[in-house]
Amino acid sequence: MSPVKLCDTPYLLMLDNLESVTGQALAIQNTLPAGEQQKLRQFLLKLVGGKTKVVLGSRSDEAWLTDAYTHGGKANVYPLGGLDPESRTVLAEKILEAQVGDGQRIAALRQDDDFKRLMALLAGYPLAMEVVLANLARQSPQEILAALNAADVDLNVGGGDKTNNILKCVEYSHSNLSPQAQKLLVCLAPFDSFIFQGALENYGKQLQQREPFADYDFAQFDVAIQEAIHWGLLSPHESGFPGLLTIQPIFPYFLRTKLNHLEATTRDALYDGFKAHYQGLAGSYQQLMASKDPNQRQLGLLFCRLEYENLYTALQICLRKRETIDIFFCLAEYLKQINDIDGRLQLSKFVCDAHDSYPKEICKGEIRFEMTMALDRLAYCYLAKQSYQQAQLSYSRIVNLLEQMEEGDQDSKRHKNISLASTYHQLGYVAQEQRQYEQARSHYQQALDIKIEFNDRYSQASTYHQLGNVAEELREYEQARSHYQQALDIKIEFGDRYSQASTYHQLGIVAQALREYEQARSHYQQALDIKIEFNDRYSQASTYHQLGIVAQELREFEQARSHYQQALDIKIEFGESAGADGSASRYSQARTYGQLGLLAEAQEDYSQAQQHLQKALEIFVEFNDQHSAEMVLQILARLYQNTQDDLILTAIAQCLHITPAQVQQHFAAASA
DSSP states (O other), rough: OOOHHHHHOOOEEOOOOOOGGOOOOOOOOOOOHHHHHHHHHHHHHHHHSSSSSEEESSSSGGGGGGSSSTTTTTEEOOOOOOOHHHHHHHHHHHHHHHHHHHHHHHHHHOHHHHHHHHHHHHHTHHHHHHHHHHHGGGGHHHHHHHHHHHSSSSSOOOOOOOTTTTHHHHHHHHHTTHHHHHHHHHHTTTTOOOGGGHHHHHHHHHTTSGGGGTTGGGGGGGHHHHHHHHHHHSSOOOTTTTTEEEEEEHHHHHHHOOOOOOOTHHHHHHEEEHHHHHHHHHHHHHHHHHOOSSSHHHHHHHHHHHHHHHHHHHHHHHHTTTTOOHHHHHHHHHHTTTTOOOHHHHHHHHHHHHTSSGGGGSSSSHHHHHHHHHHHHHHHHHHTTTOHHHHHHHHHHHHHHHHHHOSSSSSHHHHHHHHHHHHHHHHHHHHHHHOOOHHHHHHHHHHHHHHTTTTTTTHHHHHHHHHHHHHHHHHHHHHHHHHHHHHHHHHHHOOHHHHHHHHHHHHHHHHHHHTTTTHHHHHHHHHHHHHHHHHHHHHHHHHHHHHHHHHHHOHHHHHHHHHHHHHHHHHHHHHHHSSSSSHHHHHHHHHHHHHHHHHHHHHHHHHHHHHHHHHHHHHHTHHHHTHHHHHHEEEEEEHHHHHHOHHHHHHHHHHTTTTTTHHHHHHHHHHH
């Protein structure tokens, strides 16, 4: 077809494997003579600006065709990275079906955290996935990860065909690098998935402090990086931020095979420098995540997400060397902020298990204190997952470690005891969650006594507040009020206005329980004012709900309806969101619908009452809360008695998936 027709008519022309035209080493052997290459170039140049779209595919940059794909001074190049998440999942399933076969094991692999890490490392590169995942036929994901780290896994698939053998592809690209670049890039062997190019200068300084790397010219690191990008071993990260690089998945493995040929002292020095480099970065990332500036926090989260595997590798080195685990606290904070409780639990357990293997003679001082901090993170995860027995065991281990810790100067003694107080406080919370109120009170009192002894006045507020909770649960309302007031006084003293809201709210509940409705309303209003001031919209719902109950008790029905509706609007708003509070907010709507139903019943608006109670019943059934559903059914039975409206029976029957006659029988049995 002539260039003229292609320019005038919209076609799609695809020329793949262009590296074969110039006869590069990885190419399928279809090399064109220089004259034919020139003809092809001229042909493509004539299509520039025409209606036909031309796609050129190649493993190299095809510099001889640059003017054919450059427009307005900008090269129209799309670096081909890994598959998108959906496509890589589909490919992984096909590989597992072919290589593993066992459906039960495949299902287990899908849930395996190490398999998820392996998939993240492979980054959707099809050939890398086919080669690495094939090893799952005889190895676990954990074993493959360890083997990749040690450059001890079979990746030699594809035989002698360089276009299909992934190692030969990487080896060819690597062989085209300058000797200086090859030497420097071996220093990237510990990295996985991602490199922050802006931090490599500091990495080079860390390595140069170690004798095997004293003569390395790390000033040329950026030049070596650019060569690696040119040959497809590294590529700009998909985020588009300058200095962020993605590593071709098999490249680290290849570099580790090169590293294995160097002396053991060189290898040890490299990983030691890598560890020190990430100890510094972990501190920086943790500071970013703790920033009050939301943009800084997001930046910290971004880097922790991209650097996770590198930080994790550095943490493993720290644990092997029995050194400080400050990197762990960075990763644990990241997982906390993204609400990955399972990931945080697995990481904390990994670190605590590693600590258990430490020789007793080194489990003192800073190491012992870090052990207590790691156990604290582990216990927190168990608590979040309502695994109370494991949480209690972990917190009890912390108490034992702290009590056995040798005390030095006054500061270290105070630090130890404040940590002990915090742990007793958490033991109180674990007991409280299990409704072991006397045990909870005992632990809270132990915490409070230590805080008073060491004049940790500010943190006393949280313990007084929890003691108030316990007394409230035991219906010791005057005692509860006293504890809440002590907590509030401290919060006011230290200017902690935001946290005052929760205590004002609880004081309102106590006053309400004592039928001191005006006092309750005053406390609730103070709580609400603070929540509005700090734009804590989600928690405003609970206070609007309580204000509705107070107004209803005072027979201020319109005011009650207004408060309930405000609470419901917020709960619906958050229930429809995809956030972490969505499910809890949906469930809590049922309570407010129930109160609106009771309010309508009190005003003898039975139709409105039935609608609200029906909504409450649907949500309680949805969340399998049989006790609350039965309470709503009792109110609906009362409504049916007053109205004899068969529509009530029909609506309930549809919700419970039974017949109206069965609903009527249930009502009759309940009233008998």
